[in-house]
Amino acid sequence: MSSIAHNLQVVHDAIALAAHRYGRNPTEIALLAVSKTFSANDVLQALQSGQKSFGENYLQEALDKMLQVETLRVESLCATIPEWHFIGPIQSNKTRPIAEHFSWVHSVDREKIAHRLSEQRPDALGDLQICLQVNISGEASKSGVHPDQLLALAQQVQALPRMKLRGLMAVPEASDDTQVQRAAFQRLAQLAQRLIQHGIAIDTLSMGMSGDMEAAIAEGSTMLRIGSAIFGKRQYAV
Numbered sequence: 001m002s003s004i005a006h007n008l009q010v011v012h013d014a015i016a017l018a019a020h021r022y023g024r025n026p027t028e029i030a031l032l033a034v035s036k037t038f039s040a041n042d043v044l045q046a047l048q049s050g051q052k053s054f055g056e057n058y059l060q061e062a063l064d065k066m067l068q069v070e071t072l073r074v075e076s077l078c079a080t081i082p083e084w085h086f087i088g089p090i091q092s093n094k095t096r097p098i099a100e101h102f103s104w105v106h107s108v109d110r111e112k113i114a115h116r117l118s119e120q121r122p123d124a125l126g127d128l129q130i131c132l133q134v135n136i137s138g139e140a141s142k143s144g145v146h147p148d149q150l151l152a153l154a155q156q157v158q159a160l161p162r163m164k165l166r167g168l169m170a171v172p173e174a175s176d177d178t179q180v181q182r183a184a185f186q187r188l189a190q191l192a193q194r195l196i197q198h199g200i201a202i203d204t205l206s207m208g209m210s211g212d213m214e215a216a217i218a219e220g221s222t223m224l225r226i227g228s229a230i231f232g233k234r235q236y237a238v
């Protein structure tokens, strides 16, 4: 078994254990493998181990990797087709390739970006699945819509064609303290509840990374974004 296959098994076991501990159904917790900085071959190994969804932060890296993965996939007769999620910061001049090459975008945090993605989404690809990124750590984070502006943004996004608002995403300030981790995720879960009370039908809480997945599961995560626990330690060229 490759180390990626092994790591995936370890992560799935940890999800099942935490789900059991907090009374959650593990089938309601999806795993997004965050492959940023890792190679197409690493993605292929994860695909061959049954992992289907992959998250990328940097557009050009992602586009190059998608092509390479496609070649490797055909060569190795791997029948699993990857589903790509964009989870990084979005510049407004880069929305078209995102709309054309991804199934999900987790990092929408302003109306201008949502509008452009909606306009640029090809009809043939079906709805782009959207999470709104929320700034739940205040000053410490620059990305994400402020909680006070979330409802208005959600209502705007909900009205746009060719996109489906699925839920909320957050990257809280890093902390080793489980209580601090849980408090941040609880804020996101409460904001999702508030949207639902306003009639906005969402089903996704994209929260939890390698260092805080148990806290995220405890607070209701439905999609974990896990990188290093699957692929190993990242080495940044930049």
Ligand SMILES: *Cc1c(COP(=O)(O)O)cnc(C)c1O
Residues within 6 Å of the ligand: 034, 036, 057, 087, 088, 171, 209, 210, 211, 225, 226, 227, 228, 229
């Ligand atoms: C890198 C990244 C992750 C994965 O982080 P790990 O600590 O490697 O699990 C998840 N979400 C976002 C937005 C990221 O940028």
